[in-house]
Amino acid sequence: MPELPEVETIRRGLLPKIKGQKINSAILTLPRLLEYPTPKQFIRRLKNVAIRDIGRHGKYLLFHLDNQSDLMIHLGMTGRLFVHSSNQPLDKHTHFRLLLHSSKELRFIDARTFGKLALVPHNDYSPVIGLAHLGIDPLSSKFTLQEFAKIMDCNRQLKAVLMDQSRIAGLGNIYVDEVLHRARLNPKKSVSRLKIPQIESLFNAICEILKKALHYRGTTILSYVDSEVRYGEYQSHLKAYGRENEPCLTCGTPIRRIFLVSRSTFYCPKCQK
DNA sequence: ATAGGCCTGACG
DNA sequence: CGTCAGGCCTAT
Numbered sequence: 001m002p003e004l005p006e007v008e009t010i011r012r013g014l015l016p017k018i019k020g021q022k023i024n025s026a027i028l029t030l031p032r033l034l035e036y037p038t039p040k041q042f043i044r045r046l047k048n049v050a051i052r053d054i055g056r057h058g059k060y061l062l063f064h065l066d067n068q069s070d071l072m073i074h075l076g077m078t079g080r081l082f083v084h085s086s087n088q089p090l091d092k093h094t095h096f097r098l099l100l101h102s103s104k105e106l107r108f109i110d111a112r113t114f115g116k117l118a119l120v121p122h123n124d125y126s127p128v129i130g131l132a133h134l135g136i137d138p139l140s141s142k143f144t145l146q147e148f149a150k151i152m153d154c155n156r157q158l159k160a161v162l163m164d165q166s167r168i169a170g171l172g173n174i175y176v177d178e179v180l181h182r183a184r185l186n187p188k189k190s191v192s193r194l195k196i197p198q199i200e201s202l203f204n205a206i207c208e209i210l211k212k213a214l215h216y217r218g219t220t221i222l223s224y225v226d227s228e229v230r231y232g233e234y235q236s237h238l239k240a241y242g243r244e245n246e247p248c249l250t251c252g253t254p255i256r257r258i259f260l261v262s263r264s265t266f267y268c269p270k271c272q273k
Numbered sequence: 274a275t276a277g278g279c280c281t282g283a284c285g
Numbered sequence: 286c287g288t289c290a291g292g293c294c295t296a297t
Contacts, residue, residue: 001291059292077292078281093281112280114292130293156274165293172291221291222283241291262276264290 001077001114004059004170005210006218006232008139010081011056013227014106017083022050022101023065028117030095033110035072035118036127042119045069046098058134058169068122072131076114081227082107111223135167138206148203155192158185158202159260171206173263174219174241179205181240186272187258187265212237240266 002010026046031039045067055062055070061081063071073081082091086103096108096117108115118128125132135151136143151167161167162176171179180187183205185198194202218224218232221242225231235242239249244257248268256269 001293003291006291074292076280077290110280111282112290112292114280116293160274163292174291219291224291261274263292 001172002059002075002079002218002224003172003175004138005175005213005216005234006224006226007056007059007061007075007170008214009217009226009232010075011054011061014081014083015054017104017227018051018100018106019053020050021104022048024048024099024101027097027099028095030113033095033113033115033117035116036120037118042117045119046071057131057137058165059172060131060134060169064122069119070122070125072116072118072120072125072128073108074116074130076110076112076116078112078223079108079110079115080225082109082229083227130165133166134169135165137169138171138210143207145200145203148206149196149199152191152194152199152202155190157187157260158189158191158194159187159263159265161191163261163263168206170210173265174221174238175209175213177240177266178209178213178238180267180272182209184271184273187260187267189273240268242266 023046026043028039034042050066051063052066053064055064061073083104083106086105091109093111094107094109098106120127136147159176162171183202213234216234219234220231240255243255243266245254248255248271250271253268253270255266258265
């Protein structure tokens with residue numbers, strides 16, 4: 001799925017197209033994607049409201065509306081968002097549409113339907129557990145070495161902790177592997193065994209990998225496209241993810257693939273200790 | 274902490 | 286055909 005760099009790229013692409021736009025009505029054709037409230041309330045509350053801004057926390061997009069509520073969209077594995085003219089034919093797997101005053105519409109398309117929608121009060125995300133429990137976003141100004149060190153205080157494996165959205169929000173399977181390769185840390189290593197300099201290099205790796213991935217507009221492995229139907233380009237800069245048996249770009253040792261947290265995990269057994 | 278489930282599509 | 290996939294929630 002889209003991880004933080006992909007979701008942020010989508011957010012930036014959508015923003016100029018829909019900021020300030022008024023929503024006439026909403027059409028929800030796959031109600032099970034809706035986490036909160038009921039479909040009836042959801043549709044009613046999306047009538048005749050304007051979109052003030054689009055925010056993002058981790059992999060969650062938050063459309064700030066002018067009725068004190070936020071429309072939450074999580075793209076799951078295959079979710080896409082486009083702004084199309086209402087007369088354009090609907091893509092297969094279109095499950096949700098916001099019809100805008102301008103006769104354009106925001107369309108949510110999701111083949112695997114792992115995406116999630118919700119409409120929550122602007123000041124109370126508690127109806128959506130995953131959103132309410134999100135950890136710090138690594139692009140936020142609150143993400144400092146000191147705060148990061150506080151998060152890294154358990155004795156689970158590095159891979160599992162970096163994947164844990166309630167600690168740090170936005171990293172997924174690709175970028176965790178890239179971050180750990182950059183920081184030269186083994187994904188199986190227990191967080192409790194990290195020394196201060198290693199926490200610092202991990203922090204720096206997170207910042208640097210995300211910045212670079214954002215620069216390349218995210219990573220397209222299978223299906224990711226942004227709001228302009230444009231592929232990411234970071235896949236050609238990956239150093240660990242997907243490179244099983246290929247030489248490590250640092251030391252030449254074949255990249256190894258294992259399973260951790262029931263996810264494919266790629267790392268260099270020599271560089272990453 | 275770890276599988277299993279949710280879905281469809283791409284690929285071998 | 287079977288296997289795998291960028292996520293997340295739940296139930297052991």
